[in-house]
Amino acid sequence: MSESYSPLQEPLGLPERSLPMMAAPAITEPDAYPYCHSVLSGIISGIDTATIIASTLMAASIEPSIIHQDWHLALPLAEMMSALGFMMIPKNRALLYVPTVRQPAAQIRYLAPPLLIGALLHTVVLYMLHHPLAPSLKLSMAWLLISAFFLFLVRFFEIFLLGRPAIARQLARDIAVVGSDETALRFASRIANEAGSTYRMAGVFDDHETAQNPQITDGTLLDLIAHSRENPLHAIVLAIPPAADPVDHVATIIWQLRSVLSDVYVVPNTVHGIDVLLPIEQLGPFPLLVLQRRPLSDWQVVKKTILDGILGTMALVMLSPLIIGAAIAIKATSPGPVFFMQPRLGFNNRMFMIFKFRTMYTDMSDRMAARQTARDDPRVTPVGRWLRRLSIDELPQLLNVMRGEMSLVGPRPHAPQTRADGMLLDDALAEYVIRHQVKPGITGWAQVNGARGQLVTLDDLRRRVALDLEYMQRWSLRFDLKILFLTVMREVVSRHAF
Structure with a gap:
């Protein structure tokens, strides 16, 4: 610096x-430069919701023994209204900003108002149902103390964790x-x-x-x-x-x-x-x-990562017989490794090794992609031709997804030496590098629209990049699911794959 x-x-x-x-x-105060970490705020709010529900259930199990009576539906209704009141009442979200979220006094100011309003709702509900005021106040106080104890216990533990140097550096x-x-x-x-x-x-x-x-x-x-x-x-x-x-x-x-x-x-x-x-x-x-x-907010990145984790794991389990069968076929029909690994440009222009089933003869493989695969390419094995035709050669990229290097859906990654019209891709089209602002995908909006296979001309590259940038602008979970569905319906057997 x-x-x-x-x-x-x-x-x-x-x-x-x-x-x-x-x-x-x-x-120069420690909270002079606060910022909203939307994911952290969302996680803390979710933990608060889970804690208030758990503490309310605990209060509901204890309260009948306090008054030595069973008030039938009155108590459950009061408990529900208290919990809903805590969750629904607007809160000062600025108190969850970093670094304010690490300050105990600020968190007391954040939690105290909804707790008090929840207790007030508890009393009002019981009183409106014609129960005596004194025992109603006693039950409301029990709910307040139990809920406050667990909420502050959890919050102070969160403050302890957020204050750890490793986590503070991440924030x-x-x-x-x-x-x-x-x-x-x-x-x-x-x-x-x-x-x-x-x-x-x-x-x-x-x-x-x-x-x-x-x-x-x-x-x-x-x-x-x-x-x-x-x-x-x-x-x-x-x-x-x-x-x-x-x-x-x-x-x-x-x-x-x-x-x-x-x-x-x-x-x-x-x-x-x-x-x-x-x-x-x-x-x-x-x-x-x-x-x-x-292109994607912090929350959108989290949602996409969760989708990749869930669907990627399911795909690995469900497709494992097909993956094992393909591996056996490759090993049985041509000498060499089952997998082909090649450097690709990925998220934030970082290099990573992509996994594919080997579809070429070992002595003819082009690890740096100096020459693109063409239709009826003599380097492709008979088994490899079918694997490419059915897009089975791409299945090992599920391992890249599980490693966090790729996503199920995103712009397809290219090898550094890939060319269009004889030029490297980032030299051929200035907008090309923008697509690296999201993780590369096994499939993408360009692929389901037919823009896959060999890059020959600059127009081919322009069309793919335009579709990739459109995907980045339109991203949503629903859009990802739509692309996955279209991939299965249109692209598993494709005239563009060879």
Whole structure:
């Protein structure tokens, strides 16, 4: 990381003042830079729901012994209304933001109001059913104490876990800043010095001549792209100086960063002409304009991962006889290994080894895909021809799915040396790299629309990339299930496979 962050003034001779668009004093409290981790908030809310249901059931089993009476349907109804009240009453979701979610006092403020309202509903229901007020209050207090005990017990255990260094590091957001003037460096300095463990500065990058000075920046935009492949970023903030055509300048930078998997923001008031209708998001005390989002949100990634895990496991179990039969046929008809492994470009432009059934003669295999497989290719074995025709050769990729390298549905991964019109794919079409912002799939929207098999022309590549980008824009669980269904119906036996 560049030395220009702290102390910033010494190497640059900059005066002591804050960022131009932020006159507010520096904020150094531990929760000055909160952010919403939607998956974490959802998990905690789900645990709260499960805990309140369990504690309510426990209270229901204990309460009759408190009053030595059986109030028939009154008690179950009161318990149900209390639990529903706790779950349905709006809560201050900001108290579940990181790092506030790790603060005991904040969590007491989060849980106390719905607990008290739940207890009040408990009393009101019993009283409206014509039960005496005194025992009704006693039963409501029992529900409140039991529910509060278990909710706070679970919450403090969660706080303990979230405070562990390994988990805290996972929850930290990594930020890179693009720019090299005073605005960019001050922005980076304040994030690095004030955000605590909530945000981590990945560096300041720029293509300006100052980018050659390691005392000021951490490299060029190409360095930022290379860094993001090994260390994924959550946000890139453009804090760039005014330009003759600011909109075009911003668009150029975004296009250069098109392969980077990250949300992209721009600091307002430093670039004039940016659409005022752009959404605004807070990063601590800093308002930022949202220029670009990752194709899938955190929750969408979780849903897709769960779908892959469930359906992938089911497919492995159900198709195991077919997989074993194919392996035996390959081994019995030609010498060499059963599996063929080949490097492919995957999620976030990272390389991984893809598993396939070997369909070629061992001495003719093309591990680097310098030559694409063609129809009636002499390198393909007789058994391999049928495996490819029926798409059975792709089944070992279920192992890649279980390893987290692939998804059941997504853009098909290509070998690094694959070419269209004699050009490498990312050279042939600039938009090609964008498809690496989601995991590659065993099947995809392009495949069920007939865009599979050999890539020959640039038009072939354009059509596939257009369909892949359409898939990324339209993604939903239902869309994935539709593609899987269409794969079985249309593509298991395909005239495009050979």
